[in-house]
Amino acid sequence: MKLYYSPGACSLASHIVAREAGIEIELEKVDFSSKRTRGEIDFLTINPKGNVPVLELDDGSFLTEGPAIMQFLADLKPEHDLVPRNGTMARYRLQEWLGFINSDLHTSYTPLFNPATPEPIRSKKQEVLFKYYALLERTLTPQQWLLGDQFSVADAYLFTITNWARHVGLDLSWLPAITAFQQRVAGRPQVREALLAEGLLRI
Known part of the structure; x- marks a missing residue:
């Protein structure tokens, strides 16, 4: 399998999950400005949405959207306990966190990366993020991970976005x-x- 990624982008969460699950994947870097891959492929032919991550499966098909990719990878190696079993309330709690990180936390950061974002909007988004992080602070104060004692794909996603x-x-x-x-x-x-x-860590 091949993971299309951009360094430090939300695709890092899927990359982390693959490594935590012990799954060997090929990495293909995507340049956001040119929308081309390291191999000089037009990335829009791979994902017309233009976003990473994209997981190319062994049959040549593509899976997009980080929450879906992370769960897919974790389900391939259930022995690593990166996701609760399907059909359990714990799995729905995981999806609840993934939904929150994806639709609320993740999207609130987007305008802050744009230098053209007006200051009033920037300040509002920062206030929203502080509110979300206060909620997360209350959750993580009595426990190590979002689901309690077990590291999950939601923690990989939260770590990536919070970076x-x-x-x-x-x-x-x-x-x-x-x-x-x-x-x-x-x-x-x-x-x-x-x-x-x-290339995000120096040793």
Whole structure:
């Protein structure tokens, strides 16, 4: 299988999940500005939506959207317990977190990456993000991971999105549980491998 990614983008979460699950994947870097892959393929022919991640399956078909890709990869290796079993309330709780991170947290960051975003909108989005992180702080204060004691694909996604804070000037240092969470995830060997592979970590 091949993962189309851009360093540090939301595709990092799928990359982390693949490594946590022990799944060997080929990495194909995508240049967002040119919409071309490292192999000089027009990325829009692979994903007309123009977004990473995209997972190319062994049969040549493509799977898009990070939450779907992460669950697919984790289900291939259930022994790693990266997702609860299908049909259980715990699985729906996982999907609840994935939905929140994807539709609320993730999208709130998007305008902050655009230098042309007017300051009033930028300030509003920062306020919204602080509200969301206060909720996450309450969740993570009594437990290590979003689902409790077990690291899951939702934690990989939250870690990836929260890494964007420093790039957009969002100060989260006042949130000790979030700070500790980011450090815990960053210290996992497979996460370090993913960060190194994407050129996001220096050793």
